Amino acid sequence: MIYTVTLNPSIDYLVEVENFQIGNVNRTSYDAKFPGGKGINVSRVLKRLGNVTTALGFIGGQTGEFIKRFLKQEEIYTDFTEIAGDTRINIKLKTGVETEINSQGPIISKGNYRQLFSQIEQLKNDDILILSGSIPSSVPAEVYEAMAETCSANAIKVVVDTSGKELLNVLPHRPFLIKPNHHELGELFGTEIRTVADAVEYGNRLVEEGAQNVIVSMAGAGAVLCSNGQCYSANVPKGKVINSVGAGDSMVAGFIGTYEKTSDLLAAFRFSLAAGSATAFSSDLGTLDKIEELLPQIDIKQLTGG
């Protein structure tokens, strides 16, 4: 079973405003609410690919009820830890450009944290754990490191999609996949990633530090996969970007969903790009039909090794 963890889920409130004016009353031309938070997005895309997941994390209040109801309708298993506060609402404002306002989210108690952690301790060695998103300030900053350590001791594959030192600190526990974007990768090394060659150089450093597979996503410039001495690049398909929210999460889902079915890293990488772009070209997360339509446009090139 694949488990996703979302420490700080959200209702993503999508708001489109034409001729947006700061300081004035603006009216929406479109608005919609979706369950959000990176792990939840991964679970939603995996469901579309036919993989079974259970979404874990902290949830509370009417906003939390909305998310649980929505996921139930999509037939996604959940085993959330119920908290006293209200799950947050994040605003995704589209005014020709995309602006995001992510709330801090509710306080997580020590008891809530212990409850979630004990679920991680009970995972079995053919399970896969996906840890995605920011860590709320009331949760120990070492949460991903501690979960990765527990999983590594139990031979469970761990995927970590976060940034900064929380990402660096999980590397000694040999995560199966990490997926920094080019900005996040540059920040880790105090540099800028401008080219595929840069992504390969610094992606390989993360492999040396312990990651088994590193995907560096570079938005419209494609992505690089570094894996055990071998590196590959891939392009993105052509299309109109209408929503980047969840595109990175869709890449994680595309990779893991395909790897779980085929154990084929390159097929997984290809699917990952198609899934990311399917979401970028849609107003909600990409559908399986859209992903399959885009797949033939993805070319993978081997860059080094073998």
Ligand SMILES: Nc1ncnc2c1ncn2[C@@H]1O[C@H](COP(=O)(O)OP(=O)(O)OP(=O)(O)O)[C@@H](O)[C@H]1O
């Ligand atoms: N201009 C584009 N054309 C086609 N696909 C795109 C474009 N921009 C982004 N994508 C798709 O979205 C994926 C993720 O983009 P990006 O590298 O920005 O990751 P991210 O920062 O994790 O994403 P997110 O915006 O979800 O946080 C890309 O690999 C690609 O599949």
Ligand SMILES: O=P(O)(O)OC[C@@]1(O)O[C@H](CO)[C@@H](O)[C@@H]1O
């Ligand atoms: O505040 P975080 O946890 O960093 O990011 C949360 C978030 O922006 O990430 C998802 C898209 O990747 C959205 O569904 C959600 O609103």
